[in-house]
Amino acid sequence: MSEVRKLSDGIFEVTKDKKQLATKNLDPGKTVYGEKLIPVEGIEYRTWDPRRSKLGAMVLKKFNIPLKEDSKVLYLGAASGTTVSHVSDIVSEGAVYAVEFAPRSMRDFIKLASRRKNIITILADAGKPDRYAHIVEPVDLIFQDVAQPNQAEIAARNAARFLNKGGYLMLSIKARSIDTTASPKEVFTEEVKKLELAFEPRFEILTARDLMPYHEDHLGVLAKLKE
Numbered sequence: 285m286s287e288v289r290k291l292s293d294g295i296f297e298v299t300k301d302k303k304q305l306a307t308k309n310l311d312p313g314k315t316v317y318g319e320k321l322i323p324v325e326g327i328e329y330r331t332w333d334p335r336r337s338k339l340g341a342m343v344l345k346k347f348n349i350p351l352k353e354d355s356k357v358l359y360l361g362a363a364s365g366t367t368v369s370h371v372s373d374i375v376s377e378g379a380v381y382a383v384e385f386a387p388r389s390m391r392d393f394i395k396l397a398s399r400r401k402n403i404i405t406i407l408a409d410a411g412k413p414d415r416y417a418h419i420v421e422p423v424d425l426i427f428q429d430v431a432q433p434n435q436a437e438i439a440a441r442n443a444a445r446f447l448n449k450g451g452y453l454m455l456s457i458k459a460r461s462i463d464t465t466a467s468p469k470e471v472f473t474e475e476v477k478k479l480e481l482a483f484e485p486r487f488e489i490l491t492a493r494d495l496m497p498y499h500e501d502h503l504g505v506l507a508k509l510k511e
């Protein structure tokens with residue numbers, strides 16, 4: 285028998301043999317990246333691999349996840365849509381504007397998005413939000429996983445254009461994509477400082493934790509737009 289425990293809105297722990305992170309499948313019968321489908325009392329849950337998803341790892345590292353059924357999300361660095369698919373499950377009545385600049389990843393991603401009505405795919409550079417300002421509406425959360433050296437600046441640029449007052453930023457910082465010579469700890473301290481002070485708008489950091497054991501030398505950050 286399988287058991288389900290709600291962790292936060294749209295996010296569950298399903299126990300079948302072992303405990304697994306999961307979301308309710310918005311596209312019943314279909315998998316996206318080889319995850320498992322587990323039906324419980326007429327609802328199909330899709331397991332969520334924290335090793336394939338920084339957001340999944342942040343859930344297990346006990347971050348508060350500011351997502352609701354009707355949230356609007358701007359997702360920067362969609363790749364082929366592994367994590368976006370779970371965000372799409374969570375915000376079943378909302379929307380995910382998902383930006384990716386690699387055409388190869390985009391090809392698979394578009395196939396996935398065509399089956400889900402709440403994903404809007406955008407082939408663009410996340411550092412140039414002007415290019416997609418005509419598509420994206422104001423959002424409640426920006427999730428960023430672009431592994432770029434100037435990621436604090438990219439976050440600020442997008443927040444300035446699209447983030448609602450009181451909105452949140454969730455960011456994955458990969459130490460090696462910023463500086464290969466400094467220690468991850470030094471890189472993280474610098475990057476957090478940049479989010480707080482270097483650009484406009486500024487952010488208040490609510491949570492910052494490494495994503496071990498799921499992702500090595502990555503820091504997860506939850507921040508709030510400063511009033």
Ligand SMILES: C[S@@+](CC[C@H](N)C(=O)[O-])C[C@H]1O[C@@H](n2cnc3c(N)ncnc32)[C@H](O)[C@@H]1O
Nearest residue numbers: 361362363366367384385386409410411429430
């Ligand atoms: C670590 S992967 C993202 C994985 C994805 N978030 C997931 O969990 O399924 C980083 C992605 O960011 C994309 N990327 C990097 N810089 C970007 C930029 N400036 N604009 C848009 N996409 C970018 C890369 O092409 C890559 O697909």
